[in-house]
Amino acid sequence: MSESLPTKGVPWTELRRELEEAKSTDCPWTRGMFGLWWPNPSPEMLRISNEAFEMFSHASLLYAPWLGSIRRIESDLQAMVQELLRAPEGAATTLTSGGTESNFLAVKTARDWARVNRPEATRPSIVAPRTAHPTMNKAASLLGLEVVRVPAGPDYRADVNAMAAAITSNTVMLVGSAPPYTHGRIDDIPALAALAAQNHLWLHVDACVGGFLAPWLRKLGRPVPDFDFTVPGVFSVSADLHKFAYCLLGISSITLRDSALLQYQRFEFSDWPYGTYRSQTFAGSRPAGIAAAAWVLMRRLGEEGYLEVARGILRTTELFVSGIRSIPGLSILNEPEMGILNVVSQELDMMAVADAMTARGWPVARFEEPPAIHLLMDRVDDETVIHDFLNELRGAVGEVRAGRVVRSGSALGYEAPKL
Helix, strand or coil, rough: CCCCCCCCCCCCCHHHHHHHHHHHCCHHHHCCCCCCCCCCCCCCHHHHHHHHHHCCCCHHHHHHCCCCHHHHHHHHHHHHHHHHCCCCCCEEEECCCCHHHHHHHHHHHHHHHEEEHHHCCCCEEEEEECCCCCCHHHHHHHHHEEEEEECCCCCCCCCCCHHHHCCCCEEEEEEEEEECCCCCCCHHHHHHHHHHHCCEEEEEEEECCCCCCCHHHHCCCCCCCCCCCCCCCEEEEEEEECCCCCCCCCEEEHHHHHHHHHHHCCCCEECCCCEEECCCCCCCCCCCCHHHHHHHHHHHHHHHHHHHHHHHHHHHHHHHHHHCCCCCCEEECCCCCCCCCEEECCCHHHHHHHHHHCCCCCCCCECCCCEEEEEEEECCCCCCHHHHHHHHHHHHHHHHHHCCCCCCCCCCCCCCCCC
């Protein structure tokens, strides 16, 4: 039961005890790390991130023009993002609260750009593959655009020909993902870029998942296709720092190929007593503590640290793929490319398997097309947790095969299963 504001202030010792008691009922990190949580830094990284956040917990990025420390933090993060996304000279990066805001700003910027560059689009629309993130529709619904979604190809990548057929005089924007959150298959961004250029359209790449993992996998020799600003025709890229950059939750980025495009991202308003209000983000005040924590963590890890993380993710993926293939009735939907692995079956109800895993204390994410358990790959210090998960999965499969567990509901996608 929720409690109202107390008449008298409660001592911190008691509040801390209440928080610890409440947290003790939560799913342990190690049992949700492959399904519910995004990657977690090591205890040291978490500690220094929290310390950096505390140092700037009072401050807002809004104050950057007046505070040199915040200005440096923001500028350094922007430079690191642009380097990793291989942005050209003159690019512009904005730090945001998450992928939702990053994609929102991409849609807003493309819409306002189109008012000047595609005036024939009287009812502006976006063409995107079915696998594109729902935030594209969320942004479009708020900004007065339509989203035309087309089926993905048999390989779960964007069907470029189908997207080409969906383009009309009202189309202003194309969307590709690197990779989409669902199937983890990087879209053919060069082909989408060529299509966008041919039709004078804005191309946005949603790299919220893979933007800060791809550079390190590429350096380790993995065949990562180009999706960033090395591809001519890419106008904008969104990438979350709180995913595979391992920063604290609540920081993402939107990068534009040319800072001149900021005129379409920016919002300005002067008809009030204070003077001109100007903002490049949806939010006005933005916590500088999150940016400081990201600045510390990224510089603490450095290239060597991120390469070690990427090796760990590859090792985790290898163990999961071999372990799942050893369980009769289970298979991998497709070869994992970028930190996402999907478990499917031709003979078992995967939603029932997911329910059985949850009942065993290992809650997992799931999605519909096709029915699958959706796993996030992460580096681990102790591989025992991977073997424990696989043993529980084997047991869950046995329970479903024996008819002892049947599907109890349809908690899919972003709906968290009830424990």
